Amino acid sequence: MERFVITGGQPLSGTVRPAGNKNAALPMLAATLLGSTPSTLRNVPDIGDVRTMVRLIEALGGTVERGADHTVTVDPTGVAPRALDPDESARIRASLLLAGPLLGRFGRATIPPPGGDTIGRRRNDTHWHAFDALGAEMTLVDFVHDLRAPSGRLTGADILLDEASVMATENAVMAAVLAKGTTTIRNAASEPHVQDLCRMLVAMGASIDGIGSNLLTIEGRDALDGTEAEVSPDFMEVGSFIGLGAITEGDLRIGPVRHDDLRMIISKFDVLGVRVDQDGDDIVVPSAQDLHVREDHGGKIPRIHEAPWPGFPADLMSIALVVATQASGTVLLHQWMFESRLYFTDRLIEMGARIIVADPHRAVVTGPSKLGGARLQSPDIRAGMALLMASLCAEGRSTIGNVHQIDRGYERIDEKLRSLGAHIERAPV
Numbered sequence: 001m002e003r004f005v006i007t008g009g010q011p012l013s014g015t016v017r018p019a020g021n022k023n024a025a026l027p028m029l030a031a032t033l034l035g036s037t038p039s040t041l042r043n044v045p046d047i048g049d050v051r052t053m054v055r056l057i058e059a060l061g062g063t064v065e066r067g068a069d070h071t072v073t074v075d076p077t078g079v080a081p082r083a084l085d086p087d088e089s090a091r092i093r094a095s096l097l098l099a100g101p102l103l104g105r106f107g108r109a110t111i112p113p114p115g116g117d118t119i120g121r122r123r124n125d126t127h128w129h130a131f132d133a134l135g136a137e138m139t140l141v142d143f144v145h146d147l148r149a150p151s152g153r154l155t156g157a158d159i160l161l162d163e164a165s166v167m168a169t170e171n172a173v174m175a176a177v178l179a180k181g182t183t184t185i186r187n188a189a190s191e192p193h194v195q196d197l198c199r200m201l202v203a204m205g206a207s208i209d210g211i212g213s214n215l216l217t218i219e220g221r222d223a224l225d226g227t228e229a230e231v232s233p234d235f236m237e238v239g240s241f242i243g244l245g246a247i248t249e250g251d252l253r254i255g256p257v258r259h260d261d262l263r264m265i266i267s268k269f270d271v272l273g274v275r276v277d278q279d280g281d282d283i284v285v286p287s288a289q290d291l292h293v294r295e296d297h298g299g300k301i302p303r304i305h306e307a308p309w310p311g312f313p314a315d316l317m318s319i320a321l322v323v324a325t326q327a328s329g330t331v332l333l334h335q336w337m338f339e340s341r342l343y344f345t346d347r348l349i350e351m352g353a354r355i356i357v358a359d360p361h362r363a364v365v366t367g368p369s370k371l372g373g374a375r376l377q378s379p380d381i382r383a384g385m386a387l388l389m390a391s392l393c394a395e396g397r398s399t400i401g402n403v404h405q406i407d408r409g410y411e412r413i414d415e416k417l418r419s420l421g422a423h424i425e426r427a428p429v
């Protein structure tokens with residue numbers, strides 16, 4: 001067990017290279033199982049969740065080689081549809097993403113409950129509905145789902161997802177690319193990671209129309225080849241560093257980024273007065289920030305809320321909340337997707353933030369407030385990063401326990417922060 005020890009108040013300046021997007025790398029690793037030959041992924045982040053996914057693939061019979069410079073090659077030729085290990089599965093939410101490829105390729109998948117952030121109920125029903133529509137039969141024994149395609153192969157179908165679930169879309173697509181006939185997925189999620197996955201599948205020989213929209217049409221193929229694919233920069237990490245740069249008063253350059261992925265993020269940070277400049281493939285967060293809440297027309301209090309893509313990402317709400325504590329004015333943050341994601345707000349209040357938690361989904365923040373150091377625990381990836389940001393801008397010393405929750409999603413965050421001038425050490429508990 002490790003913790004971070006932080007002395008806040010240093011301006012952070014320098015250049016950050018964002019890692020590959022965790023939420024793209026995980027489904028892309030799962031998708032390698034659909035090929036009949038090896039696939040190589042570039043820009044795979046070296047984070048806890050990826051290491052767990054690699055172990056799950058190896059336990060299924062895949063051979064995984066990590067090359068230099070964030071390259072991972074998966075040879076799926078030895079893979080068989082064995083039951084996933086329950087303990088490993090429970091470590092990450094994305095273990096559920098092995099269901100689609102196993103079912104599509106072998107007509108069988110045995111899936112124990114996935115894990116992931118404990119941020120409220122994580123609903124899986126949309127996944128089961130999609131597999132059911134493709135002809136899978138499902139039995140549930142001791143929380144383990146056993147999925148089978150009766151004739152060994154799924155059949156294409158017209159599917160209306162009951163919500164635009166990111167991973168259910170990814171699972172449905174991965175199951176459908178080897179199904180017999182045409183599949184239509186309506187109300188599909190279209191986040192950049194869903195797009196990354198779909199582009200990789202097309203490079204493997206899949207036929208997918210509508211990438212980037214909420215209507216995907218897939219013509220099933222008999223087999224797919226391996227491929228090479230690149231994981232896009234993690235716009236959640238980029239968003240986190242934008243927030244961090246804004247509240248620590250240094251000059252930050254972040255890149256390379258994909259500007260298209262950042263439009264809504266930058267527009268919502270702008271509500272908090274955060275200024276971000278584009279410079280080629282980079283973005284720059286300059287030191288001279290005038291953080292104040294931009295009121296809506298007529299002086300109304302603005303609201304920042306998450307939404308499916310191209311809305312503001314749910315995973316950046318905790319980050320926006322910390323930035324709001326440093327902006328003068330009042331803003332409502334509405335985080336409706338998860339029931340328990342705002343609980344960490346109590347810790348910010350302890351540090352000196354002026355926040356009214358109206359209910360489990362809404363927090364009214366009035367800033368700016370002077371934060372002081374505190375003893376903290378990371379409850380989940382993003383709240384952990386948010387508390388880390390608060391500690392870096394607070395006066396005095398903070399400690400953050402449970403840092404494996406931050407390591408699940410952010411690659412060597414302490415090293416990156418030190419290179420920018422932060423006073424942060426990783427220490428045993």
Ligand SMILES: CC(=O)N[C@H]1[C@@H](OP(=O)(O)OP(=O)(O)OC[C@H]2O[C@@H](n3ccc(=O)[nH]c3=O)[C@H](O)[C@@H]2O)O[C@H](CO)[C@@H](O)[C@@H]1O
Pocket residue numbers: 023026093094121122123163164165166167168189308314315337338
């Ligand atoms: C590995 C991975 O990729 N994890 C991400 C993925 O999780 P995941 O795919 O599990 O999240 P989902 O998109 O399924 O849903 C998130 C929550 O929002 C609710 N919901 C979602 C869409 C909708 O139209 N209506 C609705 O109510 C769901 O019931 C659920 O409570 O997407 C989430 C939402 O962007 C992110 O927080 C996670 O980081």
Ligand SMILES: C=C(OP(=O)(O)O)C(=O)O
Pocket residue numbers: 092093094115116117315381382409
């Ligand atoms: C909620 C997250 O991840 P997961 O879905 O993997 O738990 C996240 O990345 O913020």
